Amino acid sequence: MSIIDKLPYEWAVGIRYTRAGKRSARNSFISFISLISVSGIALGVAALIVVLSVMNGFQKEVTDRMLAVVAHIEIYDERGAMPDWQGAIKAAYQNSAVIGAAPFAETQGMLMYDGVMKPAVLRGVLPAEESKVSDVPNSMVKGQGSFDALRAGEFNIILGSELAKALALKVGDKVTLAVAPGDASAAASSPRMVNFTLVGIFEVGHFEFDSGLAFVHMADAQVIANLLAPAGVRLRLADLHQAPQVTQELARTMPGSLLLRDWSKHNPTWFAAVQSQKKMMFIILVLIIAVAAFNLVATLAMTVTDKQADIAILRTLGSSPRSIMKIFMIQGALVGIIGTAAGVGAGVLIALNVDVIIPFIERVLGMQFISKEIYFISALPSDVRWPDVCLIAAVSVGLAFIATLYPSFAASRVKPAEALRYE
Structure with a gap:
């Protein structure tokens, strides 16, 4: 049967x-x-x-790939600069979800080399601290360990692979950065020119960053952007999916007039x-x-x-x-x-x-x-x-x-x- x-x-x-x-x-x-x-x-x-x-x-x-470059949470000071960034980092670490923090400053400019011009976001970082909030130091394809070469006052620069390719640059070349005048009243004047030395090339596999992002030392970025202090701090969390919740918690507990943005707001559309x-x-x-x-x-x-x-x-x-x-x-x-x-x-x-x-x-x-x-x-x-x-x-x-x-x-x-x- x-x-x-x-x-x-x-x-x-x-x-x-x-x-x-x-x-x-x-x-x-x-x-x-x-x-x-x-x-x-x-x-x-x-x-x-x-x-x-x-x-x-x-x-x-x-x-x-985006989070290899973008921090889980970014904290800005409403005044445009954060003089007490060490205190802000200390306050952020009071939240158990935060496992990394580092200061940063950003500005935009035009990179020029041999008659070719490409726009770029210039991010100022502290080389020793950057690995706490991003994977870029571990994504170098040229100039291994070159983040250590980003020293204050030497105006060295690290570019994304697609950006370096578009400009036909190789490690050791000199590249010119054109930035708008810092004084709004000087809008009609010529842009400021700053020469940098390419010391490394990174590739995170995200075209937006590989083709439009550059890293320099924090002190050099502050000089270029006319900042007296970093623009803010970037945080990394143990669980990136908790970023919205942690952002709300930090907004209640951290002192000062701060603006907080988690990674999901980086490209909400x-x-x-x-x-x-x-x-x-x-x-x-x-x-x-x-x-x-x-x-x-x-x-x-x-x-x-x-x-x-x-x-x-x-x-x-x-x-x-x-x-x-x-x-x-x-x-x-x-x-x-x-x-x-x-x-x-x-x-x-x-x-x-x-x-x-x-x-x-x-x-x-x-x-x-x-x-x-x-x-x-x-x-x-x-x-x-x-x-x-x-x-x-x-x-x-x-x-x-x-x-x-x-x-x-x-x-x-x-x-x-x-x-x-x-x-």
């Missing part, structure tokens, strides 16, 4: 109807339609898992756009699953028509309309579960191997799908999140179950006498 024979008869009959019965043109066609339904559900589920995994990976990759795109893609691809799931309506309707004699016999043997309805609901649900399981398996497998599959397709087609100038990164990342996979599977099975209700109800309404009249 098989396992199926040990089940309640509604389950046994429903499972047997899921499998192909005796060969006939009609049964073969019903089996083909059922296979299309399973394949459609599997394809929709796999597509949804892959798309959401890629979008999750894209968001995570860009965020990680981008984060909001990604979240909106994820929601819209989920809705659109769920509609694909819904179309495939509702193919079950046609499949079950044809099965009900084909099995009217069986239904009549079951009714005459004492089966209730509820039992008949359960049989066809089990059949449809099994089709949905099989399709969902196949889609989850295929989707997770593809999502986990996107980094291999996409480069292969790009080589075959001779094209690049991701431009780092637009998307900040050049490779397609993937981050499979199991809560998303479980949600997709639940939605798929739920839609398949809903699709079984009407055909199953129609089967329960079959009248035995009419069904057997022409048998």
Whole structure:
């Protein structure tokens, strides 16, 4: 006796109807339609898992690379400079979530070399302290250990790889920085020119920073920006996701007139756009699953028509309309579960191997799908999140179950006498 024979008869009959019965043109066609339904559900589920995994990976990759440069929290003094930055750092460390702090100053200017000009954000740092709040000192591709070469008064500079490439610079070259006059009343006067020596090149993998950020010593940045003290301090947290909460806590506990900004406010439009795109893609691809799931309506309707004699016999043997309805609901649900399981398996497998599959397709087609100038990164990342996979599977099975209700109800309404009249 098989396992199926040990089940309640509604389950046994429903499972047997899921499998192909005796060969006939009609049964073969019903089996083909059922296979299309399973394949459609599997394809929709796999597509949804892959798309959401890629979008999750894209968001995570860009965020990680951005946070290699951007501090988790930035604190500014409303006066434009923070003379007591040591006291501010000490106060920030009173919060147990803060694990690193360093002062900084920023200004903007135009870098010029051999007739080429590129805009850049000039960030003044203390070389010994910068590794506490960013990963740039560990991301040097030229001039290893060159952060130590950023000494006060020597006007040395470190550039992003794309910025150095655009200016055709190499370590040791002299580059000129043009900055606007510090006095607002001198707006019409010529910009100030400062010569720097390139001592290192960094690459964090985020195009925005690699192409537009430069590091100098804090004292040199203060001279250029006409600041008497650092502009503020930058903080790193043990858990970056606590940044909004910690920002509110620090705003209440730190003294002085301060402005605080956490990393999620650095590019809020981008984060909001990604979240909106994820929601819209989920809705659109769920509609694909819904179309495939509702193919079950046609499949079950044809099965009900084909099995009217069986239904009549079951009714005459004492089966209730509820039992008949359960049989066809089990059949449809099994089709949905099989399709969902196949889609989850295929989707997770593809999502986990996107980094291999996409480069292969790009080589075959001779094209690049991701431009780092637009998307900040050049490779397609993937981050499979199991809560998303479980949600997709639940939605798929739920839609398949809903699709079984009407055909199953129609089967329960079959009248035995009419069904057997022409048998």
